[in-house]
Amino acid sequence: MDNTTPTTTTNVENSTPIKKKSGGKLCELCNVARPVLKRPKTGQMICKECFYTVFEDEIHHTIVSNNLFKRGDRVAIGASGGKDSTVLAEVMTLLNKKYDYGLDLFLLSIDEGITGYRDDSLETVKRNQQQYQIPLKILSYKELYNWTMDEIVKEIGLKGNCTFCGVFRRQALDRGAVILKANKIVTGHNADDIAETVLMNLLRGDIPRLQRCVNIVTGSEGALPRSKPFKYTYQKEIVMYAYFKKLDYFSTECIYAPNAYRGHARDFLKDLEAIRPSVIIDIIHSAENFHFREENKMPVQRNCIQCGYICSNDVCMACDLLKNLNSGLAKVKLSINLKRKDKDNNNNNNSNNNNTTLSNQLVIEQK
C-alpha cells in the first residue's frame, strides 16, 4: 500500500491519533469519507455510505439478473430472527421500494417449539414486523404436526432430532407460504452457507445435491420456488451491514443442534478465508461450472399420497417420520436408518433410497 497522504483533512472524530495503514486513506469509491470496511470479495476499502450502496446494489443485481421476481409476486421471507433473515427483510423492503419491484412481502416464521431458543428469537421477528410494517405469519410444528421439538427430543433423545427438525421445517415453510397465498419464498442463505454446503456435498459424494445446491432457485417442480438473494453475499458483509445499521437480530445457537459435520466444514472454510478471502465466491463459481452426467439427476418428483407434499417417494419424509413418532417407533427406526445409511455410504451414492435421502436432507437446508 503506498502512502500518498491526501490534502483534505480527514478524521476529526477520533482524538487519538491512530497509527494505521489506512491512516490518511479515503474511501476507494467516493474518495471523500473515511473507510470503515475492507470488502472480502474485492479487497476495496470503503466508507459506510458506499458500503450500503454496493451491498444493496449487488443484491439488486443478483435479483434482476436471475429474474427472481415479477411484479405482483407475493413473496414470503423465511424469518428466523437471526442475522441473515433480519438483513434480508431489511434489504428486500428497501429494494422493493427503491426499484419499485411491485412485490407484496410477508414475514414467515416457523416455531419449532424449542423453549429458550425459538420463543426468544420470535420476539425479534415481531419487532422486525413492527419496523418494516409487513405482515407476519408464525406457524408452529405443534399446529402442523402436533409435536413440538421439545416433545420430540423427549421422545427420541438428542440423536437424530435434527433430521426431524430439518424435514419438518422444509415443509413448514412451504405450508406457511401457501397460507399466506404467497407464490415465492426467499431465504437468507448467504455465500458462506452455500460454499459450506458445496464442500459438505463434495466430501460426502452426494452428487445429486452437489449439482443442486448452488442453484439460486430451487423447488420449481411443483413446490413453491425458493430463492436465495444473498447467494453471492458474504457473511462478513451481512454482519457488518447489520452492525452499522444497528439492526436488531437474535444470535443464539439452537440448544439441540450441534451439527458437527457442518461445523467442521465451516471452520475449514473460515481458515481458508483468513488466507484468501475470495475462496467463498471461488467455491461457488467452481460448483456452478461442474458438469454432471445425466444419471446423476435427482429422482423424479411426485406427490405424497398422505399429505400431497412434493417428494420422491409414495410417502413424504415428514409423513414417514410422523408415523413413527405417533406409533412410538421413532427411536427404533431412526437407529436402523442411521446404521443403514452408513452402509449405503460405502456403496457409492444411491439417492433413491429413502433412508439415505432422509438423513441427508439437512445438508441442503439447515445451517
Add this chain to the structure above:
Amino acid sequence: MKVTVELSGGLELLFDKKKTHTLEFADKDEIPLRDLILYMRDNLLKERAELFVVDNTVRPGILVLINDADWELYDGIEYIVKNGDTIIFISTLHGG
C-alpha cells in the same frame, strides 16, 4: 489507560452474557491487540476459550472492529490499542 471491549453475535455468552466490559491498565499507555485478546481470554472469558482464541488470535469467523471500523483496515492483530479505544468483537458463526 482505559479500553472498552464489546462482544456480540453470541460471543457475549462466553463472557458471562455481558456485552460491554471496561478495562483499565494503570501501568500502561498502550497495549498490543494480541495481548489484550489473551488478557480477555485469561481474565474475562468464562467458558470454552477455543471458541474465542485460536492460535493466539481471534478465531476465524469473529469480526473485529477498532473504533467502529474493520480491523483489516488497520494492522489486524498487530494493532496497538490506545487509551480510549473501543474494540468490538462480533461472532458470525451463530445461526442466521
